[in-house]
Amino acid sequence: MKIVTDHNELHAARHLLPRTVGFVPTMGFLHAGHISLVKAARGECKSVVASIFVNPTQFGPNEDLAKYPRDLPRDLALLETSGVDLVWTPSAEVMYPSGYQTWVDVESLTRRLEGDIRPGHFRGVTTVVTQMFIAVAPDKAYFGQKDAQQTAVVRRMTKDLDFPIEIVVCPTVREKDGLAMSSRNVYLNPKEREAATVLFRALSVAKVAFDSGEHKAKKLCSLVSAMIANEPLAHLQYVSCADYDTLDELVTVRGKALLSIAVFMGKTRLIDNIVFG
Amino acid sequence: MKIVTDHNELHAARHLLPRTVGFVPTMGFLHAGHISLVKAARGECKSVVASIFVNPTQFGPNEDLAKYPRDLPRDLALLETSGVDLVWTPSAEVMYPSGYQTWVDVESLTRRLEGDIRPGHFRGVTTVVTQMFIAVAPDKAYFGQKDAQQTAVVRRMTKDLDFPIEIVVCPTVREKDGLAMSSRNVYLNPKEREAATVLFRALSVAKVAFDSGEHKAKKLCSLVSAMIANEPLAHLQYVSCADYDTLDELVTVRGKALLSIAVFMGKTRLIDNIVFG
Numbered sequence: 001m002k003i004v005t006d007h008n009e010l011h012a013a014r015h016l017l018p019r020t021v022g023f024v025p026t027m028g029f030l031h032a033g034h035i036s037l038v039k040a041a042r043g044e045c046k047s048v049v050a051s052i053f054v055n056p057t058q059f060g061p062n063e064d065l066a067k068y069p070r071d072l073p074r075d076l077a078l079l080e081t082s083g084v085d086l087v088w089t090p091s092a093e094v095m096y097p098s099g100y101q102t103w104v105d106v107e108s109l110t111r112r113l114e115g116d117i118r119p120g121h122f123r124g125v126t127t128v129v130t131q132m133f134i135a136v137a138p139d140k141a142y143f144g145q146k147d148a149q150q151t152a153v154v155r156r157m158t159k160d161l162d163f164p165i166e167i168v169v170c171p172t173v174r175e176k177d178g179l180a181m182s183s184r185n186v187y188l189n190p191k192e193r194e195a196a197t198v199l200f201r202a203l204s205v206a207k208v209a210f211d212s213g214e215h216k217a218k219k220l221c222s223l224v225s226a227m228i229a230n231e232p233l234a235h236l237q238y239v240s241c242a243d244y245d246t247l248d249e250l251v252t253v254r255g256k257a258l259l260s261i262a263v264f265m266g267k268t269r270l271i272d273n274i275v276f277g
Numbered sequence: 278m279k280i281v282t283d284h285n286e287l288h289a290a291r292h293l294l295p296r297t298v299g300f301v302p303t304m305g306f307l308h309a310g311h312i313s314l315v316k317a318a319r320g321e322c323k324s325v326v327a328s329i330f331v332n333p334t335q336f337g338p339n340e341d342l343a344k345y346p347r348d349l350p351r352d353l354a355l356l357e358t359s360g361v362d363l364v365w366t367p368s369a370e371v372m373y374p375s376g377y378q379t380w381v382d383v384e385s386l387t388r389r390l391e392g393d394i395r396p397g398h399f400r401g402v403t404t405v406v407t408q409m410f411i412a413v414a415p416d417k418a419y420f421g422q423k424d425a426q427q428t429a430v431v432r433r434m435t436k437d438l439d440f441p442i443e444i445v446v447c448p449t450v451r452e453k454d455g456l457a458m459s460s461r462n463v464y465l466n467p468k469e470r471e472a473a474t475v476l477f478r479a480l481s482v483a484k485v486a487f488d489s490g491e492h493k494a495k496k497l498c499s500l501v502s503a504m505i506a507n508e509p510l511a512h513l514q515y516v517s518c519a520d521y522d523t524l525d526e527l528v529t530v531r532g533k534a535l536l537s538i539a540v541f542m543g544k545t546r547l548i549d550n551i552v553f554g
Contacts, residue, residue: 007439099523101384102403102437108378126379134411135439160379162284162412246376 001080003087006094010135013086017047023138023165025129028052029069030078033173033181037142038082040170049136050079051088053095058124069186088136095131104130106153106160109247113240113260114149114271125150126157133163141165146172146180148258148273152247172272174200180272187268195233196265199272202227206259210276217241217250220259228263237262237269244275253277278357280364283371287412290363294324300415300442302406305329306346307355310450310458314419315359317447326413327356328365330372335401346463365413372408381407383430383437386524390517390537391426391548402427403434410440418442423449423457425535425550429524449549451477457549464545472510473542476549479504483536487553494518494527497536505540514539514546521552530554 004010014021022041026034041048052075059065072089079087103123109115110122133141141158143151151169158167173181178200179193188196202224209223221239228236242249244256253276260273281287291298299318303311318325329352336342349366356364380400386392387399410418418435420428428446435444450458455477456470465473479501486500498516505513519526521533530553537550 011441097436099433100437101386102434103382103384104379104407105382106379130381130407131438134441156376157379159374160377161408164288164411 001076001084001087003076003089005089005091007090007135010086010088014049014136017049017085019047020045020139021047021049021136022168023132023136023141024048024050024084025132025141025143026050026052026075027054027068027183028075029071029183029186030075031173031181031183031185033144033146035078035082036173037144037170038079038084040168041140041142042083044168045140047085048083049086049088049138050084051090051132051136053088053090053128055095055124055128056092057096057127058121060118060120063118064184069183088132095128103127104157104161106157109149109153109156112149112247113238113242114262115153117237117262122150122153126153129154129157130161133158133165138165140168142168142170144172145169145275146182146272148260148275149247152245152258155245178204180270182270184268184270188265192233192265192268195231196270198228198231198234199261199263199270203259203261203272203274207274207276210253215253217253217257220253224259224261228261233265235264237264244277278353278361278364280353280366282366282368284367284412287363287365291326291413294326294362296324297322297416298324298326298413299445300409300413300418301325301327301361302409302418302420303327303329303352304331304345304460305352306348306460306463307352308450308458308460308462310421310423312355312359313450314421314447315356315361317445318417318419319360321445322417324362325360326363326365326415327361328367328409328413329353330365330367330405332372332401332405333369334373334404335398337395337397340395341461346460365409372405380404381434381438383434386426386430386433389426389524390515390519391539392430394514394539399427399430403430406431407434407438410435410442415442417445419445419447421449422446422552423459423549425537425552426524429522429535432522455481457547459547461545461547465542469510469542469545472508473547475505475508475511476538476540476547480536480538480549480551484551484553487530492530494530494534497530501536501538505538510542512541514541521554 022045024037104126177197206220224239239261256277262271299322301314381403454474483497483500501516516538533554539548
C-alpha cells in the first residue's frame, strides 16, 4: 500500500493504478462502516484509493474540528489489511493553500436538514470532494448511507458537474444493538451509549409501520418522535420524511424516500436514517 | 472536424484524440482573437478541441443574452479551416439540466472590477468552465488576455481545484486601428466604432508613460481617464491599476500589473487592458 501526501505524488501513483479505480474518501478514525466501503470498492474495482483528511471547511465555528478523533497509524493499518492500494493523506495546506478562494456549492439540497443546522457544512464537503474527484479521477466513489443527505448532495453535484464517476452508496453498518457506526460515538459516555440505541429502535418502529401499510409521512415521523421522547437522555433535533433524491418533505410516501433524524445524546449529536421503497 | 453536442458523444470522441489536448472555450461569433487561440493550441498540442456555448448563467438579468450575436455555420467553417479536431456545441439543457443547482464560485477575485459591476457573471463563467474542464479533460486551455479578469479568475480556480490543466493566456488581438477584437463590437454604430479607438489610445499613452518611468498607479490611471474624457462619445466606467494575479489595487507598480478599463460607447460596453512588467 502506497501512502502519498501532495498532488504530485498522488498523480504519479494514481497513473500507475490499473482501472477501474474505486475511491473511498474518509475523515479517518476508521470503523467498520468505512471498511465496508473499502470492501465494496475492492470487490468491484481493480484498484482502490482511500483518502484520510479531516476537512476543516466542513466544520462550523462552534463544531468539533480540534477534538475530532484521529488515529492515523491505526487507520493506515486497517486500510492496508482491507486491501487498499493507495492512501492519500493531504494536509490542510495542500488542499487549501494560501489565497485559496474557490468553493463548490450545491444550493437547494444543502439548505435543509443538516445543511440548515450546519450552515456551510455541505459547501465544505462538496468543495473537498470536487478537489478529490479531480485529483484522484476515480471510476467509482463510495459513500455510506448513514450520511444520507451527503450522499444526495454528492450525487447531485456529480451529475451537475458531469464527473464521469459512479457514486456507490453502501448500507449503514451498525453495532450489534443497532447503533449506526460513527467516529463520533466515542464521545458518548456509557449511559448515553446505551440510550443511543433509541435512534435505530425508533426508525425500526417506523419501518414496521411502513411495511404494514402506513405511508403518511406525518404519522411515520410522529412514531419516531414519540419513541425518542420516551428516552430521557435523548433530545430530538429533527425528524424528516423526504424524497430520496430531492429531499423535498413528503405528505405521502410513494417512491423512494428517506426517513432521517438528528438526536442529541447529551452534548453528542447523532444522525441516522432508513430508506423506504 | 467532428461536431458533438451531448456528453456521451463528447466523451467518446475525446478519448480517440491523441494527447496533448488543447481546449479553446468560446461563446461563438468568432473573430480573429478566437482564431489566434486556436492557432496557439494547434501549435502546441496534438489535438485541439473548441466549444461554442453562449452560457446563459454568465449574463445578468439586464444583459444581452437574447441578442448576443450568433452565427454557428460561419463559426464551424472558421474552426475547421483553423485546424480544430473536435467541436462541442452543447445546448443549455445539456449544461444545466432540470434541477441543476451546483455552482463554482471564486470569491475575492470576482468581487471587484467586472465582478462588482456584473454580479454573478464570474460564478457563471467558473461554473461552466469547471463543467467543461471535467468533460473535455484537456492538458492545456487557451484564454484571451482581453478578458483579463476572467483569465485571473480561471487561473485561480484551476490552481485551487488542482485541475491538471495549464492555462495559456494569449495576447489581445486588435483591429488595425487598435480596437480590441470583441463579439460585441458589432453593436457599435459607425461613429461609435471610430471613437472606440480611444480605449487603446488611452492605454497606449499610459504605456508610454510607464516605459518612461512613471510607476505611480494613480498617475497612470489619470492619464487614461483624461484621454477618455476627451472623447465625447465615450463614458469611462472604471480604470484600474492592479496586481496581475490578485487584482489588488496598487499604489506603485512594481511586479506584473494590469491596467484595465471599462468604457461605454453609447449603449455598448467595451473593456480593454494592457499589462505592465
